[in-house]
Amino acid sequence: MNIFRFILLSLILILFSTIKSYSLIEVDITRGNLNPLPVAVSPLSIDEKSKKSFENLLKKKNIGEEISLIVENNLKTSGLFNPLNKDAFLQSPDIANLKPRFEDWNLIKAQALITGKVTNVEDKLRVEFRLWDVLAGKEMMALAFTTVPTNWRRVGHIISDKVYERLTGEKGYFDTRIIYVAEEGPKTNRVKKLAIMDQDGANNKFLTLGNELVLTPRFNPTSQMVTYLSYFRNLPRVYLLDIETGLQEVVGDFPGMTFAPRFSPDGKKIIMSFAKDGNSDIYTMDLENRIVEKITNHPSIDTSPSYSPDGKLICFNSDRSGYQQIYVMKSDGSNVKRISFGKGIYGTPVWSPRGDLIAFTKLHKGKFYIGVMRIDGSGERLLTENFYQEAPSWSPNGRVLIFYRETKTNDKGEGFSAKLWSIDLTGYNERMVKTLTDGSDPSWSSLLSN
Amino acid sequence: MKLNKILKNTFLIVLACLALSACATKKVSTGQMQGDVYTGTDTVEYLASGVPDRVFFATNESVLTTASRETLRKQAGWLRKNSNVTIVLEGHADERGTREYNLALGERRANAAKDYLMTYGISSDRISVLSYGKERPVDSGSNPLAWSKNRRAVTVKAN
Numbered sequence: 001m002n003i004f005r006f007i008l009l010s011l012i013l014i015l016f017s018t019i020k021s022y023s024l025i026e027v028d029i030t031r032g033n034l035n036p037l038p039v040a041v042s043p044l045s046i047d048e049k050s051k052k053s054f055e056n057l058l059k060k061k062n063i064g065e066e067i068s069l070i071v072e073n074n075l076k077t078s079g080l081f082n083p084l085n086k087d088a089f090l091q092s093p094d095i096a097n098l099k100p101r102f103e104d105w106n107l108i109k110a111q112a113l114i115t116g117k118v119t120n121v122e123d124k125l126r127v128e129f130r131l132w133d134v135l136a137g138k139e140m141m142a143l144a145f146t147t148v149p150t151n152w153r154r155v156g157h158i159i160s161d162k163v164y165e166r167l168t169g170e171k172g173y174f175d176t177r178i179i180y181v182a183e184e185g186p187k188t189n190r191v192k193k194l195a196i197m198d199q200d201g202a203n204n205k206f207l208t209l210g211n212e213l214v215l216t217p218r219f220n221p222t223s224q225m226v227t228y229l230s231y232f233r234n235l236p237r238v239y240l241l242d243i244e245t246g247l248q249e250v251v252g253d254f255p256g257m258t259f260a261p262r263f264s265p266d267g268k269k270i271i272m273s274f275a276k277d278g279n280s281d282i283y284t285m286d287l288e289n290r291i292v293e294k295i296t297n298h299p300s301i302d303t304s305p306s307y308s309p310d311g312k313l314i315c316f317n318s319d320r321s322g323y324q325q326i327y328v329m330k331s332d333g334s335n336v337k338r339i340s341f342g343k344g345i346y347g348t349p350v351w352s353p354r355g356d357l358i359a360f361t362k363l364h365k366g367k368f369y370i371g372v373m374r375i376d377g378s379g380e381r382l383l384t385e386n387f388y389q390e391a392p393s394w395s396p397n398g399r400v401l402i403f404y405r406e407t408k409t410n411d412k413g414e415g416f417s418a419k420l421w422s423i424d425l426t427g428y429n430e431r432m433v434k435t436l437t438d439g440s441d442p443s444w445s446s447l448l449s450n
Numbered sequence: 451m452k453l454n455k456i457l458k459n460t461f462l463i464v465l466a467c468l469a470l471s472a473c474a475t476k477k478v479s480t481g482q483m484q485g486d487v488y489t490g491t492d493t494v495e496y497l498a499s500g501v502p503d504r505v506f507f508a509t510n511e512s513v514l515t516t517a518s519r520e521t522l523r524k525q526a527g528w529l530r531k532n533s534n535v536t537i538v539l540e541g542h543a544d545e546r547g548t549r550e551y552n553l554a555l556g557e558r559r560a561n562a563a564k565d566y567l568m569t570y571g572i573s574s575d576r577i578s579v580l581s582y583g584k585e586r587p588v589d590s591g592s593n594p595l596a597w598s599k600n601r602r603a604v605t606v607k608a609n
Contacts, residue, residue, distance in 0.1 A: 186590065187587060188589075213582075215585070229553075234538075236581065257553065257581055259550060259553045273550070273553075273554065275554055275558075277561055278512070278561030278562060280558075301551060301554040304550045317551060323510070324547075324551055347548035347551050348548050348550065361548050363547070366546075388546070390548045390549065391548065408592040409592045411593075413589065413592075413596065414590075416590060441549070
């Protein structure tokens with residue numbers, strides 16, 4: 001459970017001098033990026049002694065190379081960067097880290113260069129890295145971290161986040177995890193388990209055994225808690241799970257099904273639906289004083305609630321107009337306004353962490369779409385169309401959505417699968433997210449370090 | 451109990467025959483649906499002779515059809531005769547909806563059936579409701595007929 005603990009990464013700023021200065025490289029992430037920035041990720045250099053010691057500790061031949069591969073992979077999957085083939089690199093990693101020969105890197109069309117060094121300092125992993133602007137011939141950033149060696153993957157993610165932030169002007173999303181439902185078995189009797197993995201698919205762990213049906217896990221934005229729906233003892237209820245300790249508890253004491261849980265942005269409340277006598281309404285429960293409040297009171301189905309990042313508003317799904325539509329209200333349940341008016345039905349609204357958009361699922365003429373609209377319902381934009389897909393979840397920087405997609409079965413009912421996918425807010429860079437088993441209901445964590 | 455089992459077995463055989471003939475002739479879906487409500491018997495099991503265990507719904511609906519009400523009247527009759535029996539009403543939705551909404555929809559369908567049983571004098575104490583949303587389809591197909599079989603409320607003996 002080491003990785004779940006917040007191991008403090010001592011972050012030492014070596015040089016900060018050039019950060020605010022004018023630089024030639026800039027990545028615009030507000031539109032689809034069809035020309036990803038060519039970047040050279042030089043393997044982090046490592047001395048023989050450190051290399052040997054980390055090989056013993058971590059069973060990785062060259063930890064410097066491994067960390068740079070993580071950075072390379074992150075930058076590539078973001079769709080904003082094009083890491084160049086290492087075979088074309090002319091300068092050796094150790095010299096490049098001291099003083100890059102910019103003409104060489106220019107020659108292979110690299111616009112940015114990442115170099116670095118790994119050393120063993122009293123059995124701790126010390127990593128320094130530098131980001132260089134090749135065209136301007138300048139250092140843009142230099143940082144060093146010291147941490148326990150088992151944290152090496154996270155070091156790669158943190159470097160990726162720093163580079164992303166420096167070049168795009170926005171926080172990254174690489175040092176994060178995804179909680180999701182791992183699925184196996186026939187479509188008519190799926191076995192589902194809670195699972196958690198790093199954003200890039202590494203360190204997959206199952207958190208439940210699959211004895212009972214589990215659905216819709218969601219992270220607390222402020223801690224290592226998760227809320228989800230479990231059919232434990234055939235009583236579908238919202239649960240709270242501490243992923244550090246494995247302790248779990250039922251949320252509230254409701255005489256019926258509770259479902260569709262999410263945390264409030266401050267992590268102190270859970271908002272969810274409670275179904276009774278054929279009617280579902282939205283409730284909150286304060287996790288400190290256990291006070292339960294009824295937020296909606298309507299004979300229709302009210303579900304899938306999601307708070308705005310300031311906690312003042314709630315978007316939710318209701319069929320009070322006859323069909324599923326998206327509504328916004330104040331957090332006390334007043335001022336209910338319908339915001340979705342396009343053709344089709346709308347579900348799973350989820351507020352962007354930036355506050356300006358709501359992502360949703362839409363069903364129209366037999367096709368499912370993932371889309372976004374402004375919080376007043378204007379500016380609807382559909383990002384992707386498929387046979388079946390739903391349940392978008394935002395990356396913590398509000399630039400990427402992760403969701404799940406199910407396949408159509410053939411005439412014999414065969415060929416079912418469920419996979420996680422991600423897509424940029426721009427509608428570009430659609431990718432399948434690899435998981436060990438089939439997966440659904442993904443939820444993205446906040447940045448683990450900051 | 452035993453009679454029940456025999457009945458169930460014979461039923462399964464009949465079912466198998468039906469399934470085989472369905473495969474052989476490639477029956478089109480129209481004969482087994484009215485509007486988009488399933489009217490066939492492929493997936494139906496029986497609580498007792500002549501007492502079907504499930505009712506079917508139109509897309510996004512929880513309204514009971516005439517056929518559903520007839521089925522539920524039979525179930526109510528059977529429940530009156532077997533006054534020690536308690537049941538779980540399991541509500542289900544097809545795969546063409548979002549998971550969370552379908553959980554609510556399944557609950558609404560199960561309650562529609564429960565309410566109808568109660569109007570025929572079955573005490574609510576004997577009925578619990580459990581929604582599975584779209585989690586437990588009976589037919590794994592991705593076509594209108596399969597979906598119609600999956601939009602259902604099933605009465606399951608609990609004791």
